[in-house]
Amino acid sequence: MSHLRKRNAPIEPLSASNHNAAPAPLVGEDTTKRATIGLDLMTYEQLEDFGNELDAVRQRVLDDLGQTDADYIRRVIKVQRVFDVLGRVGIFFPFFLPVFIAGIVCLAVAKILENMEIGHNVMHGQYDWMNDPVVDGKKYEWDNVAPAQDWKHGHNYIHHTYTNIHGMDRDIGYNMFRIDEAQPWYPSHRVNLPLAFLLMLFFEWGVMYHGIELDEYLGGRMSKSEFKARKKRAWQKVRRQVVKDYVAFPVLAIPLIPFTAWWVPLAVLGGNVAANIIRNIWTFIIIFCGHFPAEVETFTEDEAQNETRGQWYLRQLLGSANITGSRPFHVMTGNLSYQVEHHLFPDIPARRYPEVAEDVHLLVEKYGLTYNTGRLSKQIGSVVRQLAVLGRKPSDPYKVGNSPESKALRREKREAEKAAREAMANA
């Protein structure tokens, strides 16, 4: 491409001496104001040490990555493909119930492994260092109706950067539920629990819809062209997924009709629906248990402005919850049962989380912090309780979203923002 290289870019010469200043993710207008996250637990100096120590843990793992990690993810992929093929074959035998059911289970396991231990983790870039296009975070597309690109934006960027900050992390309650005290209550939250149950069954569709970010568009924070592009990508992905699971494979069963029964293609379709629903239920449970149990903390934008890396780490630690379990259980959750470690180090291969959990425990002890963990049943119980309790109308009018008091407050904020925007435009 040397023939192209004519232009010289205009770049201000800078000294390279401050290579070590990390770019701040949450820069506020007043850069002299320091973030208050964690000040009730540690001093600024301690927070900085805490950050450095976690950086060191991360680097140690990165330096150690190699053949065993590559072999691991390839083994998971192999197992996933085997389950996938077994499942696809199994659901072609609806006239032989044990095989049919085993097929559904295999297909569900394949989809869970693909979405969790492979898809989610690969799309975080955990295996980018391998340079293998099959596990390249940029190229990967998962077996889910949500297109990878928009999911990555909402998840990797928004959720993982602004974790549990109200008004910034769109994953707090997914704009549907009241899951935290600090969220305003609306009458729709009366159906918190039944709605959650429905979302559980159709979770992949919820994830897809969430990724379109209709609320951002309606709120004027997203351009029309961007919104249209999102809709288009979602539609294309939905079409491909639906054609595969609900058209192509059932059609493939039509030649079986003369030898079996007319309803066999329908049963194949049903098998696919069932496998998808099992996967939906599982992923919903794991993800809700990662952030919504009662003890998990949330933050305000104000607290987090100009936070340091140490404070960012602390926010991840306080904002996530682990689930204890056996080795196969962890694999089936994509090691998201190590949600705390995942949030601290989203880009190191998930199989390393059990190992770094030991370091995290030591640091938690050293700085006297809390580490939220528990059995799956305990965490599910906690989430259900949260949904039930927070679904009831609070007595404080400021916690009720459509009370006159809250409306006045919002109007004020809107006007202030508008004024700021106009000031910017005029400047």
Add this chain to the structure above:
Amino acid sequence: MGIVRKALASRPIAALTSPHTIDHYLDQIHPMLAVKHVRARVVEVVHETGVASTVVLRPNGAWRGFKPGQHVEFGVEVDGKRRVRVFSVSSSARRKDGTFSVSVKAHPDGYVSQYLHHELSPRTLIHLSQADGDFVLPDVVPDDLLLLSGGSGITPVMSMLRTLSESGHTGRVTFLHYARSREDEMFSEELDALAASYEFVRIVRVYTREPEADAELAGRFDLVHLKHLEVDPTSTLSYVCGPAGLIASVRDTYDELGAAEQLHTEYFKVPTVDLDAEDATGTLTFDDSGIDAANSGATILEQAEAAGLTPEFGCRMGVCNTCALKKNHGAVRHVITGEVSASTDETVKICVHVPVGDVNVAL
């Protein structure tokens, strides 16, 4: 492509395997079955000199062959990490046994070339691209041809020479090669044999450091060398590959004679790394946009933005991977950990990496 391959690569199959491809499944049975991905097995590694080897490869059915002079991307996995380098095919295009080869000179600090020379073993799986490049002979080869090379740059013209010889080409071919010494030269014996057996070729080698006593020519490339060989640049289709210095002086010579359109060139571009660069030195190259910028010491993301590019980004703190892209070569330093990585072909998050010396990124 066989009928089975065609069927497997078809759209109905893609609809069934979506969002993955059929290769993702075939890989699990056997990596050589892949219908789209070109893969090869190493047949053998032949040491050509003390620092150069020829790797003989047997590609799978996805391989569409090559034209002499073309190169391939060659990916080999070491310790879980795929390292990709570009090598020219050195073998004859007329080979019938389904194999082809690349020949590689080991660079002192080079990772892949050293690995190939010292450690690569037969049966290793290699990830290839299709052959590419327009440093190739025309369909009808004219009656007068010059193949000029220096050092490891001999590989693509060697492929041309071998092919011409095996296809019984009867036009005049002049093969002029510069090497430091005979020990340092690849394919010495084969060139001797060809000089004797292929009557239409004139093979001349110039050993710049250790000239032979009865040498026809000596020293670096000069127009005098061509005159001596009775090669008229204005009427001879010419190919040159080798060190940048050699290519530059050949190009100058042709330009002066107004023979530029007769000349075809191929650069091997071995990147350089300056790990000791303390300050912001070197050039940051945005390869895909064709922009060069003096390294300012800021993160690659910031420098790209300053250069008027709009790379994708999210968190700007190394968390979300939105900004990750391929660093073609050069060394970069992580702004948080201070870690330097210098691998030729790796994915980096440009929001948290600053260039150390010359860096080339795929942006």
